[in-house]
Structures are given as C-alpha cells and as structure tokens.
Amino acid sequence: MQDNPVHVGKRNKLVNELRNKGIVDLSVLAAISSVPRHWFFPKDFEQFSYRDAAFPIGFEQTISQPFTVAFQTQLLEIQPNSKILEIGTGSGYQAAVLMKMGVELYSIEYIKDLLNLALPVLKKFGDNIKLIHGDGSQGVSKYAPYDGIIVTAGAPALPEILISQLKIGGKLVIPIGEKENEQQMMRFTRISESSVKKESFGECKFVPLIGKNGWNS
Numbered sequence: 389m390q391d392n393p394v395h396v397g398k399r400n401k402l403v404n405e406l407r408n409k410g411i412v413d414l415s416v417l418a419a420i421s422s423v424p425r426h427w428f429f430p431k432d433f434e435q436f437s438y439r440d441a442a443f444p445i446g447f448e449q450t451i452s453q454p455f456t457v458a459f460q461t462q463l464l465e466i467q468p469n470s471k472i473l474e475i476g477t478g479s480g481y482q483a484a485v486l487m488k489m490g491v492e493l494y495s496i497e498y499i500k501d502l503l504n505l506a507l508p509v510l511k512k513f514g515d516n517i518k519l520i521h522g523d524g525s526q527g528v529s530k531y532a533p534y535d536g537i538i539v540t541a542g543a544p545a546l547p548e549i550l551i552s553q554l555k556i557g558g559k560l561v562i563p564i565g566e567k568e569n570e571q572q573m574m575r576f577t578r579i580s581e582s583s584v585k586k587e588s589f590g591e592c593k594f595v596p597l598i599g600k601n602g603w604n605s
C-alpha cells in the first residue's frame with residue numbers, strides 16, 4: 389500500500405473542496421488530508437478515490453462520500469481521547485479518519501467479509517481500535533458508555549438503546565428516515581440522565597441500517 393505525492397496532491401484538492409462546502413473543523417480536515425482514501429478502494433477503481441462521492445465496495449454497501457464523513461465527524465465534536473463507537477465499519481475509511489483524530493475507537497460491522505477486508509488496512513493506523521462483528525443497531529453495551537456514537541447507515545427511527553450507551557454530554561450522530569434511502573442527519577446530545585437535545589442537519593442518503601432496530605432482521 390503506497391501513498392505518493394500524486395495521492396497527496398489529490399487529497400489536498402479534496403480538502404479544499406470540503407472546506408468550500410462548509411467543513412470548518414480543522415482537526416477533521418487534517419485527518420482527511422492524512423488518510424489515504426485509495427487504500428479503502430478496490431484496486432481497479434483507485435482512480436475514483438479522491439472524488440467527493442460515495443462508491444460501491446461490494447456486498448451492496450458503499451464507502452461514504454468524503455463530505456459526509458467530514459460532516460458526521462464534525463458533528464461529533466470530538467475531544468482528545470474521546471471514546472467513540474462507530475456503527476457500520478464498511479470499508480474502514482471513516483474509522484481511519486477517527487483514528488487519525490486520536491480517539492479510542494470501537495467499530496461494529498454486520499458483514500463479516502467487509503470486516504475482514506477492513507482489518508489489515510486499519511492496522512496501519514495503530515492499535516487504538518476494537519473491531520466487532522455483529523448487529524450494531526443495538527449498540528455495543530460491553531464497552532459503553534461512549535463520548536460519541538456515529539451511525540453510518542440509515543435508521544428507520546431512533547434506536548433508544550443508543551442514547552442509554554452515551555455518557556452525559558455524549559453525542560449520537562445518526563441518519564434517520566421513514567424511507568430506506570432518504571434520511572435526515574440527526575444529532576442527539578444526552579444532556580442529563582433522562583433528557584436529550586435533538587437537532588437536525590438536513591437531508592442525506594445512506595444504505596439501510598439492518599438488524600433488530602434497523603429495516604429488517
């Protein structure tokens with residue numbers, strides 16, 4: 389896996405594009421500029437890796453659009469050493485961006501074959517990650533509570549159990565929609581034991597979250 393000056397140049401262009409589209413968090417932009425996104429692409433499609441677009445990675449799944457990765461990460465408002473749960477490892481790209489930001493990361497994926505593809509690539513970004521195979525629509529209670537939970541697939545409704553796995557002050561960033569392919573980007577902040585602040589950040593499009601609190605099981 390190489391990363392040459394041509395890749396670096398393409399990444400700098402991508403970061404400028406994201407800045408123009410409204411990403412302001414410098415730690416997010418720095419992470420995007422340092423993660424070789426082409427490592428998460430099937431070899432034959434590497435030339436598409438620095439476009440600001442989602443791309444199929446097999447198993448009917450996609451690597452998220454860089455803007456979406458940056459936007460969701462920005463909404464998490466990560467502090468140094470935050471403990472974060474990602475639901476939907478997919479290609480591993482979002483996970484690598486979070487690792488570059490220095491978080492303690494837990495990432496769960498339903499499709500074992502995708503996890504096996506992501507694992508060797510993510511190893512290049514250090515040891516501060518635990519990859520889990522299973523249904524993340526129920527969260528991962530074993531390692532809770534988290535400072536942040538990021539869901540990278542579209543849910544039909546808020547899985548309440550995810551709120552219970554947040555620390556007080558913790559944030560859940562999740563696309564929610566009544567239709568499988570149309571969602572609103574939502575952020576829930578647990579402001580006390582029993583109260584939650586809810587914010588909406590516009591339309592987005594994700595592959596469906598499956599499992600117990602997803603579209604099917």
Ligand code: SAH
Nearest residue numbers: 451476478479482497498524525540598599
């Ligand atoms: N974060 C990924 C985006 C992957 S697309 C990236 O950066 O590439 C969403 C992923 O969520 C898919 O890989 C899909 O298999 C996974 N997924 C869907 N429902 C899930 C569930 N209930 N638990 C865990 N993963 C799930």
